[in-house]
Amino acid sequence: MTESRAISAAFGTDLHLEIKGPGLRAGLMEALREAVRNGRLAPGTRLPSSRSLATDLGVARNTVADAYAELVAEGWLTARQGSGTRVARRAAAVPARRAPAPAPLPWQHGRPRPGRPLHTLHPGTPDLASFPRAEWLKAARRALTDAPHEAFGYCSPRGRPELRAVLAEYLARSRGVRADPDRIVVCSGFAQGLLLLAAVLRGRRVRDVAVESYGLDAHWDALTDAGLRTPALPLDALGTRTEALTEDGGPRPGAVLITPAHQFPLGGALPPDRRTALVDWARASGGLVLEDDYDGEFRYDRQPVGALQSLDPERVVYLGTASKSLAPGLRLGWMVLPPQLVDEVMAAKGTIEWASSTLDQLTLAEFISSGAYDRHVRGMRLRYRRRRDQLVAALAEQAPGIRVTGIAAGLHAVLELPPGSERAVLHAAALQGLALQGLDAFRHPDAAPGRDALVVGYATPTDSAWPGALDALCRVLP
Numbered sequence: 001m002t003e004s005r006a007i008s009a010a011f012g013t014d015l016h017l018e019i020k021g022p023g024l025r026a027g028l029m030e031a032l033r034e035a036v037r038n039g040r041l042a043p044g045t046r047l048p049s050s051r052s053l054a055t056d057l058g059v060a061r062n063t064v065a066d067a068y069a070e071l072v073a074e075g076w077l078t079a080r081q082g083s084g085t086r087v088a089r090r091a092a093a094v095p096a097r098r099a100p101a102p103a104p105l106p107w108q109h110g111r112p113r114p115g116r117p118l119h120t121l122h123p124g125t126p127d128l129a130s131f132p133r134a135e136w137l138k139a140a141r142r143a144l145t146d147a148p149h150e151a152f153g154y155c156s157p158r159g160r161p162e163l164r165a166v167l168a169e170y171l172a173r174s175r176g177v178r179a180d181p182d183r184i185v186v187c188s189g190f191a192q193g194l195l196l197l198a199a200v201l202r203g204r205r206v207r208d209v210a211v212e213s214y215g216l217d218a219h220w221d222a223l224t225d226a227g228l229r230t231p232a233l234p235l236d237a238l239g240t241r242t243e244a245l246t247e248d249g250g251p252r253p254g255a256v257l258i259t260p261a262h263q264f265p266l267g268g269a270l271p272p273d274r275r276t277a278l279v280d281w282a283r284a285s286g287g288l289v290l291e292d293d294y295d296g297e298f299r300y301d302r303q304p305v306g307a308l309q310s311l312d313p314e315r316v317v318y319l320g321t322a323s324k325s326l327a328p329g330l331r332l333g334w335m336v337l338p339p340q341l342v343d344e345v346m347a348a349k350g351t352i353e354w355a356s357s358t359l360d361q362l363t364l365a366e367f368i369s370s371g372a373y374d375r376h377v378r379g380m381r382l383r384y385r386r387r388r389d390q391l392v393a394a395l396a397e398q399a400p401g402i403r404v405t406g407i408a409a410g411l412h413a414v415l416e417l418p419p420g421s422e423r424a425v426l427h428a429a430a431l432q433g434l435a436l437q438g439l440d441a442f443r444h445p446d447a448a449p450g451r452d453a454l455v456v457g458y459a460t461p462t463d464s465a466w467p468g469a470l471d472a473l474c475r476v477l478p
């Protein structure tokens with residue numbers, strides 16, 4: 001006999017127990033042991049009184065009292081006058097809780113290796129330990145206190161008006177975006193924005209969206225899955241050759257996906273004449289530019305490169321995200337759209353009802369308008385810049401043959417390796433427990449194999465892990 005019974009404990013905790021076997025007392029004991037063993041009942045948890053548990057289970061009170069007494073004798077539970085029956089602090093066989101290994105990011109190639117790496121310098125994430133918990137909590141409290149009742153209802157897929165108003169002001173001020181709250185659609189990160197735009201482009205009978213020679217295959221896959229082809233634009237020492245769009249024999253896409261402020265992963269800014277060439281192409285052909293401004297806030301040595309969108313807000317879609325400036329786990333991003341696209345994007349979004357959580361949106365609005373976002377970004381900019389300088393200094397001292405590029409901005413650097421050595425360096429790193437990614441993992445299938453290099457995410461480790469990760473990196477370099 002297997003019976004599942006839910007305990008509605010007097011202390012406001014519900015516990016689902018599977019009582020198995022013929023004897024109720026033995027079955028209850030085993031169910032409680034199992035709940036302790038697998039961590040569902042944490043040490044110190046107060047259990048319901050034998051009376052209320054007996055009532056919930058529909059058994060005699062003595063059955064529960066006897067089961068509790070035996071589990072106390074076995075060391076699983078403790079019973080003290082006045083504090084009831086609790087799970088023992090050191091209950092036998094409680095498995096130690098280990099932090100789960102981080103899930104691989106969509107762009108992390110290759111087979112997962114057994115065991116966790118000791119260090120990771122994968123690009124793609126900010127230092128998650130630096131998430132501004134206290135400030136975020138303050139903003140969340142204020143947002144929750146001030147939220148109108150209607151905010152707790154189903155919300156518009158366009159996003160909360162409070163957040164769109166704050167974003168319009170922030171993006172104009174900090175990134176030079178020509179933004180109007182009515183043109184903004186809030187999305188679950190850049191990734192969702194891209195999916196929606198892919199659906200809209202496909203609906204408009206676009207066949208090709210040109211992409212850069214280096215980028216994220218997760219983004220190319222999102223476009224391909226929507227039925228679009230992704231020819232790669234050529235690349236030279238100055239960056240993506242946007243002028244190829246108007247050259248004889250060049251690609252003839254309906255849209256271009258590009259990272260103009262900070263090419264991912266190579267790190268350069270698109271030169272001014274190529275920015276102009278791109279916008280000229282869009283105007284002449286009726287094409288659309290999808291501007292991925294994933295880490296525009298982090299620029300160290302020069303004035304920030306403003307958003308390309310400001311050159312022509314009617315032809316450029318600006319896509320931003322909180323994934324680098326705050327944390328990818330928030331899943332908050334935004335699109336600033338040409339007015340004629342807003343309804344189509346909304347229609348694409350509305351059919352799937354993908355609205356982001358209202359409370360998170362209101363919290364972000366409060367976080368930005370209170371100045372906490374600017375303070376956080378400025379603080380992180382200093383910290384990442386310090387790490388970048390430490391990386392450059394350590395390489396100069398310990399691996400003087402390695403050239404570092406793409407370091408004026410962002411959270412990663414490209415380390416040029418001797419020709420033919422990329423795979424061997426990655427292999428050596430893996431053996432030492434250092435998770436690294438090579439440049440080749442970001443190469444578009446259309447692009448010819450390029451130089452050997454590493455893409456090093458120096459923002460990824462926590463402050464305490466960073467020195468060890470840097471040492472490990474220097475040890476595996478030729």
Ligand SMILES: Cc1ncc(COP(=O)(O)O)c(C=O)c1O
Nearest residue numbers: 124189190191264294321323328
């Ligand atoms: C090139 C690029 N674009 C966009 C993003 C942000 O994606 P999302 O906002 O979906 O987290 C990333 C994240 O790593 C990225 O590397």
